[in-house]
Amino acid sequence: FPLSELLSHPLSYLYSVFYIPYAIRSSLKLLVALNPKDEYPEARAMQRHFVLHIGPTNSGKTYHAMQALRKAGSGAYFAPLRLLAFEQYETMNRSGCPCEMITGEERIEMPGAEFLSATVEMASTKIPYDAAVIDECQMIADRDRGGAWSAAVLGLCAGEIHLCASPDAESLLTAIIRDCGDELTVVRHQRMAPLKVEEAGFHFQGRHAL
Numbered sequence: 466f467p468l469s470e471l472l473s474h475p476l477s478y479l480y481s482v483f484y485i486p487y488a489i490r491s492s493l494k495l496l497v498a499l500n501p502k503d504e505y506p507e508a509r510a511m512q513r514h515f516v517l518h519i520g521p522t523n524s525g526k527t528y529h530a531m532q533a534l535r536k537a538g539s540g541a542y543f544a545p546l547r548l549l550a551f552e553q554y555e556t557m558n559r560s561g562c563p564c565e566m567i568t569g570e571e572r573i574e575m576p577g578a579e580f581l582s583a584t585v586e587m588a589s590t591k592i593p594y595d596a597a598v599i600d601e602c603q604m605i606a607d608r609d610r611g612g613a614w615s616a617a618v619l620g621l622c623a624g625e626i627h628l629c630a631s632p633d634a635e636s637l638l639t640a641i642i643r644d645c646g647d648e649l650t651v652v653r654h655q656r657m658a659p660l661k662v663e664e665a666g667f668h669f670q671g672r673h674a675l
Contacts, residue, residue, distance in 0.1 A: 501615070501619060504619070504620070505590050505620035507590065508619065508621065511622060511624070513623065513645070513647040514625050514626070514647065514648040515626050515647055515649045516627045516628070517642075517652065518530055518627060518628065518629045518652050519630060519632050519653050519654065520656070521632070521654075523656055524654035526629040526654050527598070527600055530600075530627035530629055533596065533598075533627060534580070534627065535560060535562050537595035538579065539579040539594050539595045539596075540579075540595055540596040540597055540598070540623070541583065541592075541594050542580075542581070542583070542597070542600070543585040543588050543598065544582070545585060545604055546584065547569075550566055550568055550582045550583055550584050557582060562580050563575045563578040563579065564578055564580040565580070565581050565582070566581070566582045566583065567581065567582075567583040567584075567587045568583060585600075585613045586610075588621060590616065593623070594621070594623040594624075595624055597623040597626045598627045598629065599617050599626065599627070599629070600629045602614055602618070602628045602630035602634055603630045603633060603634035605634065605638065606637065618638065618641055618642070619641065619645065
């Protein structure tokens with residue numbers, strides 16, 4: 466506003482029109498910064514149940530979470546990579562669960578689909594689901610992309626949410642879920658077969674070998 470216009474009004478007017486809205490906005494920004502869960506009122510109004518799948522690589526975390534997702538009336542799977550999202554998109558459709566796919570690069574629609582497979586950045590905190598799966602949740606600690614996992618955990622509107630993560634992420638995820646006031650069940654998975662390191666290097670024999 467021009468200075469001349471500001472000087473033409475009494476202090477009471479300036480206080481009510483300028484200072485109070487500014488103070489409210491500043492307070493709200495501070496509250497959200499201190500309590501990011503409050504940015505998602507729809508999720509806070511729900512009583513969500515988290516199932517935290519903890520285990521090493523290739524221990525069946527995602528498999529068991531997806532088995533639960535297929536039993537739901539509607540749901541979504543969120544992954545860090547387009548390749549993983551596409552894999553579950555194909556698997557869901559082959560198993561008789563019509564599923565769409567959304568990534569930052571493409572959208573594949575499926576008539577009558579009640580399920581979605583997507584990269585985690587595409588997760589909507591406004592769409593209600595019966596169940597959801599968030600994969601590779603240890604990436605919540607990633608400095609560049611962790612915010613997408615934080616938003617999904619804090620804001621997804623699903624009655625049952627399965628989180629798949631490595632053991633080092635358990636304490637952080639548990640703290641977030643407890644802070645939201647949601648229910649939590651922890652399922653621990655063990656690798657069924659040991660990992661073995663090849664004693665010699667492996668070389669491709671095909672025509673594309675380097």
